[in-house]
Amino acid sequence: MSLKVYNSLSRSKEVFTPITPGHVGMYVCGPTVSGESHLGHARPYITFDVVYRYLQHLGYKVRYVRNITDAGHFEEEGREAEDKISSKAVLEKLEPMELVQKYTNLFHWAMAQFNNLPPSIEPTATGHIIEQIVMIQQIIADGYAYEINGSVYFDVNKYNHHFSKQDLPYGILSGRNLYEQLDTTRDLSNQDEKRNKSDFALWKKAPPEHIMRWQSPWGEGFPGWHIECSAMATKYLGKQFDIHGGGMDLQFPHHECEIAQSTVCNHTPPVKYWLHNNMITINGRKMGKSYGNQIMLSQMFAGTHPLLTQAYSPMTIRFFVLQSHYRSTLDFGNDALKASEKAFKRLWEAYENVQKMGTVGMSDTPSDADLDAKVNGLLAEFAEFMNDDFSTPKIIANMFELVPIINGLKNNQLAKSSFSSATFVNLQQQMHLYIEVILGLRQEQTQNDQLEGVLQLLIDIRKQAKANKDFVTSDKIRNELAALGVMLKDEKGGEMSYTIV
RNA sequence: GGUCCUGUGGCCGAGUGGCUAGGCAGAGCUCUGCAAAAGCUUCUACAGCGGUUCGAAUCCGCUCGGGACCUCCA
Numbered sequence: 001m002s003l004k005v006y007n008s009l010s011r012s013k014e015v016f017t018p019i020t021p022g023h024v025g026m027y028v029c030g031p032t033v034s035g036e037s038h039l040g041h042a043r044p045y046i047t048f049d050v051v052y053r054y055l056q057h058l059g060y061k062v063r064y065v066r067n068i069t070d071a072g073h074f075e076e077e078g079r080e081a082e083d084k085i086s087s088k089a090v091l092e093k094l095e096p097m098e099l100v101q102k103y104t105n106l107f108h109w110a111m112a113q114f115n116n117l118p119p120s121i122e123p124t125a126t127g128h129i130i131e132q133i134v135m136i137q138q139i140i141a142d143g144y145a146y147e148i149n150g151s152v153y154f155d156v157n158k159y160n161h162h163f164s165k166q167d168l169p170y171g172i173l174s175g176r177n178l179y180e181q182l183d184t185t186r187d188l189s190n191q192d193e194k195r196n197k198s199d200f201a202l203w204k205k206a207p208p209e210h211i212m213r214w215q216s217p218w219g220e221g222f223p224g225w226h227i228e229c230s231a232m233a234t235k236y237l238g239k240q241f242d243i244h245g246g247g248m249d250l251q252f253p254h255h256e257c258e259i260a261q262s263t264v265c266n267h268t269p270p271v272k273y274w275l276h277n278n279m280i281t282i283n284g285r286k287m288g289k290s291y292g293n294q295i296m297l298s299q300m301f302a303g304t305h306p307l308l309t310q311a312y313s314p315m316t317i318r319f320f321v322l323q324s325h326y327r328s329t330l331d332f333g334n335d336a337l338k339a340s341e342k343a344f345k346r347l348w349e350a351y352e353n354v355q356k357m358g359t360v361g362m363s364d365t366p367s368d369a370d371l372d373a374k375v376n377g378l379l380a381e382f383a384e385f386m387n388d389d390f391s392t393p394k395i396i397a398n399m400f401e402l403v404p405i406i407n408g409l410k411n412n413q414l415a416k417s418s419f420s421s422a423t424f425v426n427l428q429q430q431m432h433l434y435i436e437v438i439l440g441l442r443q444e445q446t447q448n449d450q451l452e453g454v455l456q457l458l459i460d461i462r463k464q465a466k467a468n469k470d471f472v473t474s475d476k477i478r479n480e481l482a483a484l485g486v487m488l489k490d491e492k493g494g495e496m497s498y499t500i501v
Numbered sequence: 502g503g504u505c506c507u508g509u510g511g512c513c514g515a516g517u518g519g520c521u522a523g524g525c526a527g528a529g530c531u532c533u534g535c536a537a538a539a540g541c542u543u544c545u546a547c548a549g550c551g552g553u554u555c556g557a558a559u560c561c562g563c564u565c566g567g568g569a570c571c572u573c574c575a
Contacts, residue, residue, distance in 0.1 A: 029575070037575090044575045174570075175504065225573080247575030248506095254574090277575070278506090284567060288574055323524070324514060329507080329568075336513040339525035346524090349538095393515050397523035404540065413532085413540045471534060478536085489538045497538085 003058065003387045005243075006327060008251065008274040009173055013389055018242050019272060024060045025241030026052065027233045027271075029250055030122070032069040033103035037110050038294035039317070039332060040247075040280045040287040046318055046440075047277045047326040047390075048245045049116040053438050054386055065236045066119040067229060068107075070100040071126045071212060071222055096211050100126075110297045113314035115440045121236050125228040129214045132223045132231045135265055136202045144264045148193045150205030150219040156198040159260050170198075170260055173274060174252035200257055202227050226257035230270070233258075239266035248276040249286070282307070282332045295332070309334045312341065315444050319344040322392040322439055343400075345499065348443065350403040351435055353410045359424055361416030371405070372419035378402055379430040386438065395434060402427065411492040455486065459496045462488070 003016040018024050028048045031037055048064075055062045111118070125132075136152055139145040145154050160170040160178045170178050178198060201224035206213040213220045233241065239262075246255065255274065262270035279286045282293050295305045303311030312320075320340035324330045366372035378398045385394040406427075408414030435441050458477055465473035478488050485501040 031575075032573085041575055047575095176571075177504085245575095249570070249574055252504095252570060253572090279569075279575075281568075286569070286574090290572085290574070320513090328514085331513075333513070335511095335525075339513060341525095343524045388517090391515080393523075397515065400523055407539055408541095411532090411539055466534085469534075475535080482537090487537070490533075490536090491538075492532075492540095499538090 001384065001387055003054075004389055005273055005275060006389045007272075008276045009271070011175075014273065016242075016273065018060065019240055022059070022061060024055050024062045024243065025237035026055070026062060026064045026243040026245065027229070027237055027241060028064070028066045028119070028244075029229060029246035029254070030067040030069060031103075031107050033100050033107060035103060036296045036298065037107050038287060038296050039300055040294065042110075042114065042297060042317055043280050043321055043326070043330070044245065044247050044277045045111060045116050046114055046321045048275075049114075049440055050322070050392065050438065051243070051245070051275070051390060052117060052119075053440055054390065057433070057438055063121065063237060064117075064119040065121045065123065065233065067232055068104055068122060068124045069228065070097075070104070070124050071129075071228065097126075106298070110314075113297075113301065114318050115314070115442050117440070123232045123236065125223065125232075126212075128228065128232050128235070129223065131235055132227045133203075133216050135227060135231045135234070135261065136223075137217065138265045139202065139261060142264050144260075145202055146195065147218050150221060151193065151201060152203040152218055152224075153194050153199040154202055154257070154260060155195060156200065156260070157196050159264065163260075163263065168259075168263060168269060171252075171256060173256050173259060176252060176256075200224065200226065200253065202261070226254055227261060229254070230258045230261040230265070233270065234262060234266060240268055240270060240272065242271075243273050243275055244271040245275045245277070248278055249288075251276055277326045278329045280330050280332055284331065287332065307334075310338070312337050313444055315441060316341040316344055318439075318441060319347075319396075322441075323396055325389075325391060325393055327389075344441070345444075347396075347399055347403060347435075348441070349499070350406040351431055352443075354406045354428055354431055357410065357424075357428075359421040362419070362421040362424055363417060364420055364422070366417070366419040366423065367415060368418040372423050375402065375405060375419055375423050375427060379426055382430055382434050386434075392439065395439070399431070399435070402431070413492070455481075455498055459488070459498070463494070463496065 004013045005016050006012070007014045026048070028044065031041060045066075048066075052062060052064045136145065139154065140147065140152065143155075144159050145152050156170050156178065163169060170176075203216060203218055204221050204224055205219055206221045210222065212222055214222060233244070244255070244258075251274075259269060259271070279288075281287065282295070285291055285293060287294050295307060299305040299308065300312050300317060301314060303309075316337060317340075320337055321330065323340060323343075378401055381398055382395050385391040385398070388394075405414065409416060409418075458481065462474050462477040465471070465477070481488055481498070487499045487501060489497050489499065491497060
């Protein structure tokens with residue numbers, strides 16, 4: 001049973017075979033830290049966090065590189081060179097690097113909330129200006145870029161003409177035909193200095209008002225949109241690496257340009273497997289800057305957005321994301337989020353309970369062989385589903401088939417002897433492995449010993465009241481705790497537990 | 502206009518031609534001092550019209566609807 005991934009380049013599922021046995025190099029496009037991350041950003045970083053976790057689980061030594069784009073790129077070609085980061089800085093009266101630091105910190109905070117593992121290397125664009133300049137020089141030397149008025153452009157036509165002969169035409173990833181493209185590219189002003197409309201900037205001359213600027217062989221300026229990823233990926237992962245991830249919206253032009261740049265410099269296509277996650281939509285429309293429909297992550301966590309009827313915790317969002325396949329669009333909605341919130345709580349409680357249970361009452365031979373086989377079958381499918389292009393929704397579906405079995409065992413609605421102790425231990429181990437280690441889910445609220453003690457005391461008093469048939473006291477404790485958001489649950493056998501809403 | 506994706510029950514969402522996805526919500530039952538929780542059972546589907554096939558949500562065609570990219574975007 002081997003891992004298969006959907007490769008955007010071939011448009012098909014392929015068996016994953018790393019270039020260097022035992023090792024995996026993975027690059028994922030990181031955020032532009034000119035603003036706060038929104039719900040849409042949560043998707044790729046959660047998706048590729050699970051990919052990272054699973055590859056490690058499979059025993060690979062993974063180098064996961066995710067950049068921070070902290071050098072401004074222009075808003076739109078043709079407009080006056082306008083640096084996203086520097087213009088925002090003027091607005092907020094902050095130094096550019098102060099702004100960058102602020103949003104980088106916020107991004108890291110959000111990632112930690114989601115329980116995303118930090119990447120192995122998190123390089124910044126501004127820390128790799130030299131590497132980018134060197135790469136641009138190489139492209140010029142090879143004849144695929146030209147300098148005009150202090151800016152450098154990639155010659156897409158020439159690249160396409162030459163590399164088409166090697167079956168590496170420009171547009172290979174996004175399925176675009178360059179010649180069709182030329183007809184459909186919009187007419188933008190101030191493109192005179194480019195030889196062709198489809199050429200893209202590698203280096204841009206900085207106008208006087210531009211704050212972020214660096215010395216280069218072509219004068220003071222700043223790097224183009226795409227070169228940072230090529231330069232940093234090459235530096236840390238080599239001329240060819242295994243996985244490049246990112247959102248589908250980056251496929252063109254960003255990833256297409258990366259391929260062109262790196263192929264010229266490294267004389268080989270840079271990436272073996274291109275993985276793209278689909279978008280999070282809101283009312284059927286992509287969440288994005290251009291639509292002005294983003295909900296910031298801090299707003300999600302706090303419930304402070306007109307479209308939110310309540311706050312949603314990081315684990316609710318992580319679970320929500322993992323309940324759909326990463327290549328499908330996922331539509332935001334309060335009802336859907338609420339469903340995920342409840343579902344995750346139910347799953348987590350069952351998970352905690354199964355970990356606490358022992359094998360007392362179980363033997364080597366199950367009394368219900370069908371059930372025993374069913375449980376083992378459901379567990380065995382975890383790996384199968386994960387190997388099938390990371391089908392996390394199917395894993396979660398299987399887990400929910402196990403939940404009633406676990407709850408039944410706990411409440412003695414199902415005989416302990418139903419399945420073998422080996423099966424039960426397998427259940428405990430696989431649930432732990434997939435819920436915590438691979439899907440990266442974790443307990444919602446942090447433990448608070450004092451609160452725990454107080455609640456335990458109230459539970460004891462209520463138990464006593466119930467034993468004395470003092471239902472006035474018993475109901476008072478239950479109702480008033482419920483009003484405070486603590487749900488008490490009477491379990492079979494007289495035990496009580498609580499859930500904080 | 503070009504390229505591509507998509508349309509599943511009240512909501513979200515898996516679905517690799519034949520076998521109940523799953524979650525949330527709804528209904529009934531069991532349990533319970535009552536309730537909740539839990540367990541058991543259960544109702545709502547495959548946009549429409551044709552075609553291929555013994556058999557289609559799944560393949561093909563058309564129609565209608567939604568969306569993405571072609572511009573910064575996860």
